[in-house]
Amino acid sequence: MSDWVIAMMLGASIFLGAVALVAFLWAIKNGQFDDEEKFLNGAKFDNEDDLNDAVNLERKKEELKKNYRPE
C-alpha cells in the first residue's frame, strides 16, 4: 500500500512539473523571450486592450487565410 502511495505521488508531481515545462518550452518556441526588453515591458504595459488586440489579430489572420489565394 505505501509503495503505491509513493509511486502515485512521484508520478503526480513529475507530471505537474512536466506541464509547467511544456508551457515554458512553448513560450520559448513562440518567441516570447526573444526580446527581453519587450518581455519585461509587457508586464508593465499589457492591459485588456492588448489582449483584445491579440485576439482580433488571430481572428483577422484566420479570416484572411480562408480567402487568401497566393498568386
Place this chain on the structure above:
Amino acid sequence: MNLSKKVACNHCHLEFDNDMMIKEGDLRFCCNGCQGVYHLLSEEGLDSFYDKAGSTKLAPPMHQLDDSSNFDSPSFYEQYVKKDPDGFSKVSLVIEGIHCSACVWLNEKALHKMDGVIEANINFTNNKATIVWADNVVKLSQIIDVIRSIGYNAFAYDSASGETYANKERKSYYLKMSVAIFASMNIMWIAVAQYAGYFTGITQEVKTILNVAEWVLATPVLFYSGWVFFRGAYYGVKTKVVNMDLLVATGALLTYIYSIYITLMEDGEAYFDSVSMIITFVLIGKFLEVLSKKNAADTLDIIGKDIPNEVKVFKDNSIVLSKLDDVNVGDIIVVGSGERVLFDGEIVKGDGNFDESSLTGESEPIYKIKGDSVVSGTTSIDADVYFRTTKDFEHSTLSNLVTLLESAINKKPKIQQMANKLSEYFSSVILALAFITFLVWWLWPHSFETSFMIGISVIVIACPCALALATPVATLVGLSLGTKKGILFKEAAQLETMAKVDTLVLDKTGTLTVGKPEVLKEHIYEEFDRSILFSFVKNSNHPISKGIMQYLDSDKEVVFDEYSQVSGQGIVAQYNGKTILGGNKKLLEKNNIDIDFRSDNSIFYFVIDSKVVAIYELKDKVKKDAKNLVKQLSKKGVACIMLTGDNGKIAKSVADEVGLKEYYYSQTPEDKSEFIAKLKKDGKTIVMVGDGVNDVLALANADISIVMGSGSDIAVDISDVVLLNDSLKSLSDAFKISSTTFGLIKQNLAISLVYNAITIPLAMAGYVIPLVAAISMSVSSLLVVGNSMRIRYKWNRN
C-alpha cells in the same frame, strides 16, 4: 520682461522658445510634422502613446521621404520578401527612430490596425521588425507609408543570412537546456532518497519505484538534450576522430543501458542520476561556447548592408532604377549628394566633392569635374553627377574590396583549442582503459555483470565535466573582466590566440597618436586679419585646418568670393581682390613662391598675394600611455612595429618619442595588408591595432585585429577586439587579461587531469561505489569553477 520661455513640443517633447512654436489651444508643436502625427494619433485613438512615452524625447518626423513605391518593385520582392508557411508575404525591416518601448507599441498598434497585416513584431533591442501581410489586401508600400506617417522610417535588410541561423541555434540550446535542467533537478531529489536508503536501508520495491521515476526523467535528457553529443560522436567517427562527444555519448548511453538492466533485474544500484548530470553539465559548457562565438556571416552582412540593390541609370532621357547586375559597361549612372558610388566610371556631367576616405584613408574631400574618374566605394558629399561606367559591378573596386575582405575573414586561422586537442587523446585513452578493465575483470573470473559495471564506472568517474568546463568557464570570466575595463572581445577563442601573440603592428594616426594635430609654433612675418585665416580654415575638413581653427578660435568671419580645395596641397581662395593661399610646400611650388623653412613638424603656409605672411607648425600628440605600452610589451618579447601612411620625417619623430625601433612609412592600405601577410608567412602571430577604413584590409588579415571604439564602423565590425575608451592602457590590459586567462585554462586542465589520474586507477581496481562517484564528480567541477573565479582576485592584486 522677457516672454521667450522654453516649452516642450507636445509630440516630440523637444524644448523650444514659446514664440517659435505652432500654437493650437493648449497644445504646442515645434513643426508641422509633429502636429500632423499628434492629430493622426488622436484620431486613431492611439493617444495613450504619450502616457507610455512619458517625457522621452523623440525625433520630429522627417518631412518628405523618397517615394515608397520601390518597396513594391519586383527586384525588391525577389531580394527581401519571403513567403511564410501559409503563403503570406513576410519581410524583415529595420525601423528607424525608435526611442522607447512606447515607440515599439505605437508602431505595432498602428500596423495591427491595418487591413491585411497579420503580424507585426518589433524587437526593442535592435529595432528589427518582422511583418507578415496578405498581398492581395495591402501593399508593402502602404505599410511603409503608415510607418512613415507616424514619424518613423523603415528600410529592408536581408535576414536570410547568418543571424537567423545563430538565433535558431541559440533557441534550440535554450530548449534542450530547459529540459535537461528540469529533469536533472527532479532526479536530484529522487537521488537523495536513494542515497538515504543506501545507508539506512530501503526495500527493493521502493528502490525500483524510484529507479523507474529516474528512468522516465533521464530518457528525454539523454535522447533529446543529449542528441547533440550523439550527432557529434557520429560525425567524429565518420571522420575518424575520437572526440569528447563520443566519450560523453558512449559513457552516458552505456550507463543508461546498464541502469535499465539493474532496474529490471531489481538488484544493485542504478546510475540514472549520473546520466542526466553528465549531459546537463556538458551541455551547459557547450552552450557557453556557442554563446561567445562570433558569426563570420554577421560581419559580412554589415559590410554588404550599405550596398543598395538598385542604382539610378540614365536611359532614353529618363532616370530608371536598375538592378546592379543589369548595368552594363558604358551605361550612364546618376549619383546625387550623399549617395554612395557603386560603379567605377568617368564623369560626363556635373561636378562636386567626393569622400574617398574609405579607399585611401585621405579624410579631405576631393573635388571632381567632367572627365575625372569616380571610384566605387566612395561617397558623394555634395556632387550631383552623371557618369559613364567603365566596369560592371562584379569587377568594380567596391566588389573587389568586399571579395578581398570576405576571403580574408574566411581565411582567419581556425584556432585549434588546446582543450579540444587534449580531450581527443583523453577520450581515446579512457575508452581504451574502460574496455581493458572490463576484459581483465571478466577473464580473471568475475561475473559479466560485475566486470561490466566496473568498466562503466571508469567512464563515469572520468566524467568529462571538469575537462569540458575548464575552458568555457575561464574564458567567460576573462571576457566579463575585459568588458568591465572597456575591452570587448568578440570571440572567446581570441583570448587564447592573443596570449600567444609575438608581433604587435600599430597604425600611427588615431592609434598611437590622438589624431588631432595641434599648433606648436606660430611664425608671423607680416600682420594680417586673423578672421580671414579663421574663415579660411573653417571651411575645410582637413585635420590640419581644424587644428589651426582651434588655435585661432576667432568669432568673426568673412565671406570669400571664391573658395576651392586642392587635393593633397591646400586651399585657394579669393577675398576682396586678393588671392589667398594656404597649404603645404607643394602648393607654394605650384604657385612659384619660394621660401626656405625647415621643420620636423607638419607645416601650414599662409600666403596673401604671393607673400608668405605666416607659418604654422603643427604636431599630432602621442597618446600618453604609448611609451609605457611599448616598453611593457618589448619586455614580454612582443615585437612592436608601426605602419603609417605619413612621410618618413613624421614617422621617425613619433617612433622616437614612443621608443619604437621598427617602423615603415608611406604605406598604402594594400602595403599594410601585404606587410601583415608577409609576417604571417614567416610564422608570426600578429595583433594589428588600427582605427580607420584604410586599415581594414590589414586588420582582416591579422590573427587578431583590435580597433579603437571611435574608429570607422567597418573597422569596428570586422575587428575581433574593440577598445571602447580608445586608450592604450586598455590595450595593455587586454594583453594582460588574455595571458592570465590562458594561464587559468592551463591550470584548469591540469586540475581535471590530476583528478582523473587519481580516480581512474581506483575505479579500475573496482573501489568506486556510487556515492563516491557522485561526490567526486561534483567536487572536480567545483574545483574548476572555483579556480576560474580566482582571476578577479588575481587581477585586483596586480
